[in-house]
Amino acid sequence: MCGQVLIQSPAMGEVDPAFIQDPLHRPKLSTIQAEGIPIIDLSPITNHTLPNSSSIEGLVKEIGSACKEWGFFQVINHGVPLTLRQRIEKASRMFFAQSLDEKKKVSRDENSPSGYYDTEHTKNVRDWKEVFDFLAKEPTFIPITSDEHDDRVTHWTNPSPQYPPNFRDIIQEYVQEMEKLSYKLMELIALSLGLEAKRFEEYFMKDQTSFIRLNHYPPCPYPHLALGVGRHKDSGALTILAQDEVGGLEVKRQADQEWIRVKPIPDAYIINIGDIVQVWSNDAYESVEHRVVVNSQKERFSIPFFLFPAQDTEVKPLEELINEQNPSKFRPYKWGKFLVHRLDSNFKKQNEDNIQIYDYKIA
Ligand SMILES: O=C(O)CCC(=O)C(=O)O
Numbered sequence: 001m002c003g004q005v006l007i008q009s010p011a012m013g014e015v016d017p018a019f020i021q022d023p024l025h026r027p028k029l030s031t032i033q034a035e036g037i038p039i040i041d042l043s044p045i046t047n048h049t050l051p052n053s054s055s056i057e058g059l060v061k062e063i064g065s066a067c068k069e070w071g072f073f074q075v076i077n078h079g080v081p082l083t084l085r086q087r088i089e090k091a092s093r094m095f096f097a098q099s100l101d102e103k104k105k106v107s108r109d110e111n112s113p114s115g116y117y118d119t120e121h122t123k124n125v126r127d128w129k130e131v132f133d134f135l136a137k138e139p140t141f142i143p144i145t146s147d148e149h150d151d152r153v154t155h156w157t158n159p160s161p162q163y164p165p166n167f168r169d170i171i172q173e174y175v176q177e178m179e180k181l182s183y184k185l186m187e188l189i190a191l192s193l194g195l196e197a198k199r200f201e202e203y204f205m206k207d208q209t210s211f212i213r214l215n216h217y218p219p220c221p222y223p224h225l226a227l228g229v230g231r232h233k234d235s236g237a238l239t240i241l242a243q244d245e246v247g248g249l250e251v252k253r254q255a256d257q258e259w260i261r262v263k264p265i266p267d268a269y270i271i272n273i274g275d276i277v278q279v280w281s282n283d284a285y286e287s288v289e290h291r292v293v294v295n296s297q298k299e300r301f302s303i304p305f306f307l308f309p310a311q312d313t314e315v316k317p318l319e320e321l322i323n324e325q326n327p328s329k330f331r332p333y334k335w336g337k338f339l340v341h342r343l344d345s346n347f348k349k350q351n352e353d354n355i356q357i358y359d360y361k362i363a
Pocket residue numbers: 213215229234241243248249290291292302303304
């Protein structure tokens with residue numbers, strides 16, 4: 001991937017055009033550090049056996065405003081053990097430090113899309129990164145095709161990397177913590193929308209399609225032209241992201257459409273709501289565009305966990321949140337079909353845009 005590019009073009013200037021962003025989307029390398037993205041202390045729900053209701057109420061309000069104003073926030077005192085985070089971060093560094101041949105032994109393919117790959121394109125421009133994806137549930141049930149009339153379901157499984165030792169165990173342990181945290185956050189989001197705390201449980205409890213991604217962004221000789229991940233919105237319900245101390249994640253500020261850098265805070269998690277929560281909330285909350293800027297000096301690592309519902313979930317605005325004054329803004333869509341459709345286009349660079357929730361928007 002990026003390594004190959006360096007070998008192919010040791011003289012800067014001869015750059016692989018697949019990585020080059022349209023001038024409109026190239027990053028400014030002098031950045032605005034965000035004061036704005038809220039930092040939310042989750043201790044009212046993590047440190048007490050019997051949470052007191054006024055502190056929960058305050059927390060719910062904070063979450064609600066963060067979802068409305070930013071679509072992004074950071075959480076501290078979240079209850080995920082720091083030692084576990086350190087273990088997965090170390091394992092990720094060890095995995096990516098291997099040769100390309102070793103990493104390719106656990107490459108993803110069209111039948112099992114988890115594993116290693118280095119050719120993701122976001123909006124048809126190649127990302128300057130390599131990733132290792134791992135499903136939260138094994139097996140994960142998924143439609144065979146994106147065809148609406150095809151009811152056949154298949155399943156995906158995870159690869160078994162031999163190195164580093166215990167890689168799978170560490171990832172699985174970490175995924176359990178991510179699931180726990182995401183359920184707590186979904187409860188707070190439900191309460192903030194005036195719903196029952198457990199309103200979203202049914203979409204994840206019996207089955208889900210969530211996965212974790214280990215990201216490695218190598219140093220890039222032309223950070224003003226390429227991006228680690230091009231601008232995009234996350235398509236699931238919620239993302240929980242661990243970023244290292246290097247920084248590079250930028251969020252589109254709703255107020256003025258400026259790109260704002262998200263400041264690395266040790267041991268904090270960055271949370272963003274995805275397209276599904278936008279649809280469930282009938283646009284009360286918006287899934288916000290973000291991207292990753294790379295730099296010429298330092299490599300960067302990050303670990304997002306994508307909370308995705310069961311494949312048979314029909315995604316549509318919740319009954320409780322629509323009425324005559326506020327009618328449904330989206331037509332229903334089947335999550336599994338949407339996911340497979342996305343994946344089909346993921347395997348090839350296409351000239352048209354990916355499927356989006358806007359394709360289901362009621363004008
Ligand atoms: O690496 C990051 O900071 C964010 C990555 C991201 O947005 C994604 O993988 O969807």
